[in-house]
Amino acid sequence: MTRPLSIAYSPCPNDTFVFDALAHGRVPGAPELAVTFADIDITNGLAERGELDVLKVSYAVLPWVLEEYALLPCGGALGRGCGPLVLTREPGGTADLAGKAVAVPSERSTAYLLFRLWVAAEVPGGVGEVVVLPFHEIMPAVRDGKVDAGLVIHEARFTYQDYGLHCLADMGEHWESTTGLPIPLGAIIAKRSLGEPVLRGLAEAIRTSVRMAWDDPEASRPYVLEHAQEMDPKVTDQHIGLYVNEFTADLGEDGYAAVRGLLTRAAAEGLVPPLGRDALTFV
Numbered sequence: 001m002t003r004p005l006s007i008a009y010s011p012c013p014n015d016t017f018v019f020d021a022l023a024h025g026r027v028p029g030a031p032e033l034a035v036t037f038a039d040i041d042i043t044n045g046l047a048e049r050g051e052l053d054v055l056k057v058s059y060a061v062l063p064w065v066l067e068e069y070a071l072l073p074c075g076g077a078l079g080r081g082c083g084p085l086v087l088t089r090e091p092g093g094t095a096d097l098a099g100k101a102v103a104v105p106s107e108r109s110t111a112y113l114l115f116r117l118w119v120a121a122e123v124p125g126g127v128g129e130v131v132v133l134p135f136h137e138i139m140p141a142v143r144d145g146k147v148d149a150g151l152v153i154h155e156a157r158f159t160y161q162d163y164g165l166h167c168l169a170d171m172g173e174h175w176e177s178t179t180g181l182p183i184p185l186g187a188i189i190a191k192r193s194l195g196e197p198v199l200r201g202l203a204e205a206i207r208t209s210v211r212m213a214w215d216d217p218e219a220s221r222p223y224v225l226e227h228a229q230e231m232d233p234k235v236t237d238q239h240i241g242l243y244v245n246e247f248t249a250d251l252g253e254d255g256y257a258a259v260r261g262l263l264t265r266a267a268a269e270g271l272v273p274p275l276g277r278d279a280l281t282f283v
Contacts, residue, residue, distance in 0.1 A: 083172015
């Protein structure tokens with residue numbers, strides 16, 4: 001490449017931890033990056049419009065973008081015990097959500113897909129109005145009674161009790177108990193037009209960046225904390241520990257099975273278009 005690769009990922013600690021070495025030119029032989037920070041709902045839209053070379057997106061958006069973009073086998077977020085939560089002001093049963101207003105961070109997010117699959121199985125009659133709010137506004141909206149419940153992700157797992165909220169259900173627990181598979185959350189995709197050599201080199205550079213972060217966590221700390229939006233450092237460490245794991249270095253068989261399983265189930269419910277047989281093939 002004779003120009004930097006344009007890339008967008010979130011300011012969340014897992015992304016800045018993963019990409020620190022690569023973004024700062026510490027991975028030998030790696031392509032230069034021109035980084036944009038954006039929340040997942042924005043990067044999903046960028047992917048659908050084909051606007052950047054490399055993007056962190058929701059796995060849920062893949063059926064709309066895999067013709068132009070390839071799924072990289074590393075750098076993303078999958079795991080166990082890390083699924084989205086449904087939060088309410090008062091403790092209750094899942095049936096209490098029937099017909100109620102729920103705030104979600106995006107209707108094209110993996111969290112929303114997992115939520116819809118859970119609702120189909122567990123909430124007779126389904127929920128009522130779905131309100132899309134920026135991630136940071138969801139817990140205050142539930143606390144203040146603007147919505148009946150909220151679907152939250154990431155560090156909200158560690159902070160929702162600070163808002164006086166209760167966990168009604170864990171979408172990850174439901175997914176894992178019904179499939180036995182890890183929870184697919186965020187993917188790294190890159191334009192197929194970059195060509196196989198660049199795509200393979202980028203994947204290896206991301207893997208190296210992940211390993212460098214694991215080998216020397218303190219090296220990435222300034223970058224992580226700079227963009228962590230006033231997050232407590234202890235929460236930052238919990239966040240990284242939960243979302244950066246063996247699947248970040250390599251999706252592997254279980255990772256690919258989880259992605260295909262999620263999108264196949266979602267297609268069966270009419271939530272996403274069906275995947276082509278080779279759609280998830282890297283190169």
